[in-house]
Amino acid sequence: MKSVGVLGGGLAGLSLACLLAQRGHTVTVYERDRAGGKLRRAAAGGLTFDTGPSLFTFPEVWRTLLARLGETDPLDLRPLPGGLGTQHTPFGAVPLPVPPGHPLxxxxxxxxxxxxxxxxxxxxxxxxxxxxxxxxxxxxxxxxxxxxxxxxxxxxxxxxxxxxxxxxxxxxxxxxxxxxxxxxxxxxxxxxPGLLGAEVYRPARGMGAVLDALLAFARARGVVLREASEVTRLDDLLLDGLQLDGLRLTLADGSQVRHDLVVSALDPARLAQLRGRPAPSPLARRTVSGLALYFALPEESGLPATSVLPPSDFAVFRRALHAGELPPDTLTLVHAEGRKLAVLLTVPALPRDLEPGHPWVQAQLRRVQAVTGGPDLGRGAAVTALGPLHYAAGGHPGGAIYGAAAPLWRSGPFHPQPYRLGPGLWQVGTGVHPGGGLPAIFGGALIVDRLMAGPS
Ligand SMILES: Cc1cc2nc3c(=O)[nH]c(=O)nc-3n(C[C@H](O)[C@H](O)[C@H](O)COP(=O)(O)OP(=O)(O)OC[C@H]3O[C@@H](n4cnc5c(N)ncnc54)[C@H](O)[C@@H]3O)c2cc1C
Incomplete structure (x- = not known):
């Protein structure tokens, strides 16, 4: 059995840590901040919000993870009313899935x-x-x-x-x-959308329950979680200058730790820095970043669980993103639950601050009100905002939510994925499955667990 260091305590790192500990390895997770990564809890106006992912899809992948761990499902997944929500297109509102009786x-x-x-x-x-x-x-x-x-x-x-x-x-x-x-x-x-149909879920106690579950599984398997432990360097240890004899982590406090194997659950640009390798070009195409605004409203909004405001013109939207500019009207997701309202605005991945009072943000919020008939979000509601700088702090430079964009020919399953980066060094998370969301994060952990176990 080996000693394994996992870099990053997001959902990818925690999932794989549980699987490796289940196989009997001694596992330590190093997290620069708090466990959870993009999924965490934030407070506004006396309410608690689960930030980051809001839709739980393809639960079969989660169940496969549970089966490999021998755990029962603690999530109590509930179908989200309205599935993927109503898409307010310029050609009319389209609920997805489209219900019987609708003209489409x-x-x-x-x-x-x-x-x-x-x-x-x-x-x-x-x-x-x-x-x-x-x-x-x-x-x-x-x-x-x-x-x-x-x-x-x-x-x-x-x-x-x-x-x-x-x-x-x-x-x-x-x-x-x-x-x-x-x-x-x-x-x-x-x-x-066609593959998902109405199968869109949320745990009864909110998305934070996913993090709670993984932390409980990790604890039960003896995984050591070191929060506030930023890794600043990763070096190969060589015997006679040739043969790998483990990897050495250097932490922000200057201490050093040796592990037989290391798994990176970090953005690949971050990992390259830790290894002293050239970072990918800052001009490489990136996936989008976001500005997530969490409102504690004085009263219930009366809005459906999910509303989607698309860009009205995709060519204009794409040009703006490529130029690093704010698009005139951006993809906006609105999630409502009682007095809680989350508005997720899509923005280009550039490391800059975007305050709720910024004129562009205010214009997007007026659009939300006009299109959905919801409350005035400009006044009277407590708000917490997480923008590109927040996502950049623990992820890809610029805050690209899914990291660098892979070329189209490298997308999907038809090409070798960079799960193994070198002797003793493996990779999970959005760096391996960009754009995947939680199913790809859990799926990637299951795949790497299998590969690390070797031929069965
Ligand atoms: C606004 C938003 C909405 C989303 N909506 C959905 C959704 O509805 N459904 C869905 O399925 N997915 C959604 N996603 C995607 C999903 O949240 C992510 O795919 C997933 O959380 C990524 O997990 P991860 O562990 O790969 O990365 P991360 O969560 O980024 O974890 C990486 C961790 O590494 C840590 N770290 C970084 N550098 C170091 C270092 N040097 N040393 C130690 N630790 C370090 C970071 O602090 C972080 O905790 C959404 C994401 C966002 C941001």
Missing amino acids: FGEWQRYVAGVAPLRPHLLALLTTPPCLTSPGFLRASRVLAGVLRGHLSAEGWVAAHGFSPALAHALRTQALGSGLPPQDAPALYALL
Whole structure:
């Protein structure tokens, strides 16, 4: 059994730490701040908000993680009313999934039937190491290739299907879940609304329950969690200048620790810095950043659980993001629960402050009020704001939520993923599965756990 150091106590690092400790390894997690990474708790106006992820999707991946740990599910997942929410497109409101009786229902059913063959294979794609000798992986890849029909981008796939403008706009909007405009997003993201249907969940006690569960699993397996322990350097230790004899972590307080194996659950640009390697070019294309505003309202908003305000013109939106400018109207997600309201504004990944009082932010909030008929968010509500600087502090420079954008040919499962970076050094998290959200984070941990265990 080995001593393993895990860099980063976000959901990826914690998931893998649990799996490795389950196999009997001695595991220490080093976290520069508090455990949870992008998922944490913030307070405003006497209410507590779970910040970061808000939609829990593809729970089969979470259940696979639980099965490998031999745990029962503590989350009590509840379907989120309204699924992915209403998309307020310039061509009319489109609820996803489109319900029976809606004018777009027939078209929606055709779309769902087209992507349905992939549904039974998603779990394999998300949890199986890409391997050309694995029959399950090959079957899943063949079906995916059949559904994609050679289209690499979400835009290409949507445009080729001749959907009505309203449904096409709603699907392009959902492709933004990859952190990229639909022209740059992998085609798979245009299929997700059809694959998800109404299967969008939240734990009964909020998303923070996911973090609580992982922390409890880690404690029960003897994982040592070292919070406020920033790693500042990572070096190979060589015997006779040749053979690897473990890796050495240097911490911010100057202390040093040796581990047999190290797993990075950090953004790859951060890891490169720790290893003294050149960081990827700051001009490399990045996924988007966000400004998340959490409002404690004086009374309930009366809004549905999820409303989505897409950019009205994707070409304008993309040009603005590429130029590092604030788009005139941006992708905006609104999550409502009682007196709590979260507004997530999409912004380019540049390390700059964006205060709630900024004129652009105020204009986006007026748009939310005008489109949803919700409360005036300019006044009277306590607000906590997390912007690009917050996401940059523990993640990718510039605060790109899903890190650097991979080229389209490298997206999806058809290429080798950089799970193993060198002797004794492995990688999980958004660096391996950009744009994946929680299912890819848990799936990536399951894959790396398998690979680290070696051939079975
Ligand atoms: C606003 C927002 C909304 C989202 N919505 C959804 C959603 O609805 N559904 C969904 O599935 N996903 C969503 N996501 C994505 C999801 O939250 C992330 O994919 C996931 O939390 C990433 O986890 P991670 O462990 O890979 O990275 P992180 O959470 O970034 O963890 C990395 C950790 O490493 C630590 N660290 C960094 N440098 C060092 C160092 N030198 N030494 C020690 N520790 C270090 C950081 O402090 C951090 O805790 C959302 C994300 C955001 C920001």
